[in-house]
Amino acid sequence: MTDDPALALFTQHRPRLFGVAYRMLASRSDAEDVLQDAWLRWHAQDKSVLDSAEAWLVTVVTRLCIDRLRQLQQERQHYVGHWLPEPLVGLAEPGPDIDLYGQTQLTPSPEALLEQRSDVSFAYLLLLERLKPEERAAFLLREVFDNDYPDIAAILQKSEANCRQLVHRARQRLARQDTDASQKSNRAASSPVTRETHALLLDKFRQAVQSGQREAMLGLLAEDARLIGDGGGKVASFPHPLAGGERISWLYYANVRRFVRRIVYRAAWINGSPGLLRYVDGALESAQVLETDGSRIHAIYVVRNPDKLASIAQQNKDR
Structure with a gap:
C-alpha cells in the first residue's frame, strides 16, 4: 500500500x-x-x-x-x-488445465490483464x-x-x-x-474455441517445430496459411508474406536443420492468442503469434524487431 x-x-x-x-x-x-x-x-x-x-x-x-x-x-x-504491433506476452507454459495468470502471479499486471482480451x-x-x-x-x-x-x-x-x-x-x-482477408484474419476470433483448445493446439505445434516433425506441422497448418514477419530493418525478415502451409512447414524444418539444438521454443499467450517465443543460443529471437480456429493455424505473425522484444526479455530476467 x-x-x-x-x-x-x-x-x-x-x-x-x-x-x-x-x-x-x-x-x-x-x-x-x-x-x-x-x-x-x-x-x-x-x-x-x-x-x-x-x-x-x-x-x-x-x-x-x-x-x-x-x-x-x-x-x-x-x-x-x-510493421506489426509490439506484443503483450504471458510467459507461463500453457496447458489444458493451466490458468496462465493464476500460475504466474496472484495479482495480474494491467498488461497481463489486457493481453487476455480478444x-x-x-x-x-x-x-x-x-x-x-x-x-x-x-x-x-x-x-x-x-x-x-x-x-x-x-x-x-x-x-x-x-x-x-x-x-x-x-x-x-x-x-x-x-x-x-478480413475473414481469414478474424476466423479465430469469431469461432467459439476455448482457451484450453487453443493451448492444446499450441502445444502440438510447439512440439512439432521443436523436433522438426514437418508432417506434424503440415497437419496443423491450414493449406492457405500465411506468415508475416517484422524485422524493422534491424534483422532479416520476409519482405512479403510467406503463403501456404507447405512453404511455412519447410521454413520451420529448415530452421531446425540449420540450428540443430540451438533453438528452443517456449509456449506463451501473446495478445490473447496462442504463441511461441523462439530462443536461439538462449537469447530471445522472435515472438510468434498464431491465429487459429482451434484445429488449424491460419496465420503466423513473427515479430523479430529487437526493439519490440526488449520488454519480453526483461520479463524473463525479472522472473
Whole structure:
C-alpha cells in the first residue's frame, strides 16, 4: 500500500489507462511513455477542482495518444518491411488445465490483464491502423470502452455530432477492408474455441517445430496459411508474406536443420492468442503469434524487431 493518495488513485485507474494507450498505439513501450507523461501531469494537477479523477486521466491519456499516434503514423510510413504491433506476452507454459495468470502471479499486471482480451489481437490492431488518430480514439472509446457520446465529446473536445461522424467513418473504413482477408484474419476470433483448445493446439505445434516433425506441422497448418514477419530493418525478415502451409512447414524444418539444438521454443499467450517465443543460443529471437480456429493455424505473425522484444526479455530476467 502507498501513503501517497495521488499515486494510489493513479494506480487504481492504470489498467484502464494502459488499455486505452495500448489500443491507440499498438506499442507497449509507447503506451508506457504516455502513462509516464500522464502521471507527471496528474502529479501537478490540483485534484480538488476535478469532478472525476478517472475522466480527467482518460481524457489526458487519450489526447496524448492522439498526438503520439500522429507522429507514429508518419514514422511507420518509412518502416522497413512489414510493421506489426509490439506484443503483450504471458510467459507461463500453457496447458489444458493451466490458468496462465493464476500460475504466474496472484495479482495480474494491467498488461497481463489486457493481453487476455480478444480486442488486442494482432488482426484487430492491424485493422485499427487504417484509422486516423481521432477516428481511432472515438471508435475505441465507443466500441471497446462503451463511453457515451457526451463523454467522448468532452474527451475529444468536439461536438457530439462530430464524434458520431468520427465513429461512423471509422466503421466504414474498417468495413471496406478486403472481405476475404478480413475473414481469414478474424476466423479465430469469431469461432467459439476455448482457451484450453487453443493451448492444446499450441502445444502440438510447439512440439512439432521443436523436433522438426514437418508432417506434424503440415497437419496443423491450414493449406492457405500465411506468415508475416517484422524485422524493422534491424534483422532479416520476409519482405512479403510467406503463403501456404507447405512453404511455412519447410521454413520451420529448415530452421531446425540449420540450428540443430540451438533453438528452443517456449509456449506463451501473446495478445490473447496462442504463441511461441523462439530462443536461439538462449537469447530471445522472435515472438510468434498464431491465429487459429482451434484445429488449424491460419496465420503466423513473427515479430523479430529487437526493439519490440526488449520488454519480453526483461520479463524473463525479472522472473
